[in-house]
Structures are given as structure tokens and as C-alpha cells.
Amino acid sequence: MNDVAAAPEPVRSTRKTGRFVYIASVGLLCAWVLVPLYFLLINTLSSPETVNSFPKPFIPEFDMGSMSFFAGYGGMLSALKNSIVVAVMTMILSISIGAPAGYALSRFDFRGKELFRMLILLTRAFPLPLLALPLAVLFIRTGLDDTAFGLALVHTTLAIPFAVLITFSLFSGIPIELEEAAWTLGCTRLTAFTKVVLPLILPGITASAIFAFVISWNEVFAAAVLTIENRTLTAFLLVKLSEAPLHLKFAGGFILVVPALVFIFAVRKYLFAMWGIANR
Amino acid sequence: MAEIQIKNIAKTFGDYTALHDINLTIADQEFMVLLGASGCGKSTLLRIIAGLETASSGEVWIGGRRIDHLSPKDRGIAMVFQNYAVFPHLTVFENIGFGLRMQKLPNDEVTRRVERTASLMHIEQLLKRYSGELSGGQRQRVAVARALAMEPDVILMDEPLSNLDALLRMEMRAELKGVLAESKTTAIYVTHDQVEAMSMADRISVMYEGNIVQAASPIEVYRNPAAEFVAGFIGNPPMNFLRATPAGDGKWTVAGQNVDGPTSGSSPLQFAIRPEDMRLADSGFSATVKVVEPLGAHLLVTCEVDGTLLRAILDSDLSVNRGDQLTLAPQSDRVRWFDPETTLAVA
DSSP, X not given: OOHHHHSOHHHHHHHHHHHHHHHHHHHXXXXXXXXXXXXXXHHHTSOHHHHHSSSOOSSOOOOOHHHHHHHTOTTHHHHHHHHHHHHHHHHHHHHHHHHHXXXXXXXXXXXXXXXXXXXXXXXXXXXXXXXXXXXHHHHHHHTOTTOHHHHHHHHHHHHHHHHHHHHHHHHHTSOHHHHHHHHHTTOXXXXXXXXIIXXXXXXXXXXXXXXXXXXXXXXXXXXXXXXXSSOOHHHHHHHHHTTXXXXXXXXXXXXXXXXHHHHHHHTHHHHHHHTXXXXX | OOOEEEEEEEEEETTEEEEEEEEEEEOTTOEEEEEOOTTSSHHHHHHHHHTSSOOSEEEEEETTEEOTTSOGGGTTEEEEOTTOOOOTTSBHHHHHTHHHHHTTOOHHHHHHHHHHHHHHTTOGGGTTOBGGGSOHHHHHHHHHXXXXXXXXXXXXXXXXXXXXXXXXHHHHHHHHHHHHHHHTOXXXXXXXXXXXXXXXXXXXXXXXXXXXEEEEOHHHHHHSOSBHHHHHHSSSSOOEEEEEEEEETTEEEETTEEEEOOSSOOSOEEEEEOGGGEEEEEEEEEEEEEEEEXXXXXXXXXXXXXXXXXXXXXXXXXXXXXXXXXXXEEOGGGOEEEOTTTOBEEO
């Protein structure tokens, strides 16, 4: 007889209930995320007739009709190219602005530091639709409208809070003594950074960059308002799919979701770090 | 030659003064220990010498060259940190050779010096490892080797042994002392551990609230503390203090007994004696035993004399029990006197 079986009856039943609640919660949370994705997958890989019929099959029929439609759809490739160009620019801009801010927050004491940390998040406090109209006017005046760079600027604003907070936590995880040791061993502030700090945070910086990429990739509102000719994939699909049949909507959604999912999955460890959950 | 001169160094953080006008000269090849409780400014002083902190005023000279305006890399110093600061992304070899690579020394020279310092610190078999694969003691050896490989004029150590366990600390203490004497560099060593300070130092600077209270050889600091603070900080257990009132003519009344003391002065003084300088005698202080702690070689006896607790180290052959009445006599040439007004020693 092992210890668990030897436990008195009430204890055992409490344990069993606790375990049941735990498993049920985990299952529910997983379902919350996975079920919509699964339906998206099934409907994408189904023929138009199956998509519109009921009940749905649980096993996809691997009908590539919807997907091949998009492969040959005009404008699709240039929209994809725009999306990538804007996302890469956002990635570069948000890291080159966000990482120094993260470094300053973690290494230096200055007046208003805590306030600054709060204010960084404020760029996410205003709903984008509120900002989009004045931004559109401003962009038209300065000639930034309908350019990849202009859109990248807006996306950078959205991505910077995360870039700053992620790099802040990365830099804070590196003891200042490592830098100080490098200084006493012949490094300047800059060489200490490139030879000691950078190699140590490079994986985290990469993750933070990919996250900025995903933010830009997923953003649809600013993209739809600020571009006309040079639409990104999200904006392009949003406009085109609004009048498309259901099976194509599913396929379009699938095309958008998958890259973002893959990227987020690749950098999940660092996103936890941002919220202070121990990684590694 | 790397004599260090610290001239009128002061450091303030806002309203708080961490260091008050520090003056200290450390001779070439001397092993100087800065000793004090946490918050006394010893680490701040070390970091000012290293260039990791800037002084609010004053000058630092090393080997006849003023260096307080230079960045750390140009000061001819190397530093060992309390938490080792071994670079996790480099092998032990590259860690030790890091400073040499920064100096752009040729490869074979780097290899030669890394291998020499590694064998000095007995880590030659670890050269290919990363710091994550090392124990605390091994990391500390790497940190010391990295500093020594620079062949610096001055080596600065900030509580380098305090993260090690007691046994390892004792072993490293002796080893470090030997290696540093061998390397002929001037060393400044910060610690709060008086045993470390006593056993390693050529000279100890005892610091208290941003001042150097006494800078002298370990024995001098132990035997002739310059201030009550030093007497109470150094020695385990520390010195005993009893109130002394003048009885005129160089005589002082201590716990009802007449004791010879300073000839001048008419205000009360503090009578001080080390626990091991108390003997059982026919005449002396009458003491009531409160606690007896057998320490093997000795008995540490805490007793009450004239309303004050007093510790005496007695031979462990004696049978002393709680509640016993003892007569304790101080060894007269070991008695020290302090002025309670200034807390300084009185001759």
C-alpha cells in the first residue's frame, strides 16, 4: 500500500477534486486557444461545399482549392512583400530605439525613471482608430502616406513598449559587475557592451525583434487607413475578403495566423521573461 | 613601483556622506586590507580607486601618476569582484585572456600568460570549460587568474571570498596570500571579515562611517586599537569595557578596584581589556558567572562585573559553573584606556 492510498478518505477526495479542477482548467484554456485554430485549419483545407455545410467533419479533407486560389490571386505577392518590408523596418526601428531605452532603464538612475516606465505603456492606451485620422492627415501633408516607411513608423510606436520592456528585463538580468569587470580589463563602455553584454542578450534581442515583427504583421487598422496602393497583407486581405465567399475568408485568415503563431512560438521563452516569469 | 596615494578623497551621495576626507598611502607591494562593517564606505573607496565610482573631491595617485580622471582601463589596475563576474559566454581560457586580448597582445603571448596564471591558480585543467560548469570556488580562481594575467600594478579585491563556504574560504585565504606575495603587486582587499583581515594583511585600515579610524599592522590594530570602535570590532569576542573613575595620582577605580592608569585627566575613562588577558587571581574584580561556553581549548566565560557583562577566556581545565563567584585580574600591561567623549585611545 503506498502513501496516497493510505491517506484518510476526506484527504483523498480533496486531492482528487483539486486534481480534477486543475486538469479541467488546463483543458479549458487549451481548448480556448486550440478549437478556433482547429476549425480554421479544417475549413481552410475543405472544399467550398463542405465549408458551407453542417455538421462539419472533424478530419480535414485536404482540399487545397482555397489555398491555391490565394497562390494565384493578383496583388497577393506584392501585399506579402509589403508586409515583410514594413515588418522588417518595424523590427529594426523598434530595436534600435527600444534597446537603448531598455539599457538606460536598467543601468542608470535618473529623475522620473518610474514615471517613464509607466508612460512607455501609454502609447498603447489610446485606441488606434482615435490616432489614425490625425496621423493620416499628417502623413498626407508630409508625403509619408501610402509608403512602407510611414506605416513602419506607426507600427514602431506600437512595438516600442514591448521592445523597451523586454530589453529592460534582458539587461537587468546581466549583472553590472560583468560590465565593470570588462571596464577594468581594458574595455570602454562601448567595447564592454559589444564584447560582453551583446553576446549575452543577443538571443533575447532576436526574440524581441521577432515580436516587433509579429506586431507589425498582425496590425490591420493603421495599415488599412494609411495605405492604398502599397497595402500590407493584412490590410489587403481585410479589404478583399469582406466581399469574398466564406471558404476564402477562412483560408485568408489561416494564411495570416500561421506565420504569427510560428514566430510567437519560437520566442515564447523571452515573452515570459518580459512579464517577470523566470525563464531558463 | 606602484605606491598608491589617496589624498583627501570624499564622496557624497545626495545628503549622505559616504567618505569623509580619506587620506591613505599604500606602499609598493603592500597588502592593504580595508576592514569595516557594511556601509562603512570601504567598497566605495575601492571603487573610486578602480574608477567605477567618481569621488566628489580629492585625488588618487598610483606610482606617481594621478589617475582619478582616467577611465578604469587606463589605471593599471585589475579587480576581483565579490560575485566573480566571470563572463558566461566565454571559456575559462578566454576569460583569463580577455584583458590581454583587449591589449591586442600576440596569440602566443596570450596563451603563455593564460597558462601560467591558470597553473598558478591550479585551474589548468578547466581552461576549456564555461563558467556555468564551474563551482563557486573554481569561478573565484578564474576571476583571480584573470586579474593576475593582466600583470597589473595594483590588484583590487572586493570581498572576493565572502561567497565561498567556510572551509574553502580558509583554503583560498592562504593560497591568495601566497600568490599575491609571489606576484609582487600592490593589493587592496576589502572585507568585513576580521579573521580574513588579520590573517592576510600587511596593514589593516579599519573604517567606520566613512572614516579610516586606524591604519596599522594587524597586531598593532589588535593590541593597541586607536578607538573604542576598533577595540569592539576586532577580536572575537571583542574587548571588554568597564567604567573607570579617577582616584587621583594615576590611580583609577574600576569595579571597586584600584588600577594604575593614565596619570592625567580627571573625567571618567573606559577601562578596556581583551578576554584572553584576564586571569583567575586572589585579588581583582569579583565576577558572577552567567554563561560558560566550552570551546575545546578554552572556556569562554561570560560574567557580571559591577553591573556590566564581561567575557573572559579561561583554561578549559578549570571547572567553572553558572552562578560561581570568580576573582578576575587583568594582565596589567594589556590594559587599554579610552576617552568616552572622543572614543579615542588614551595613553
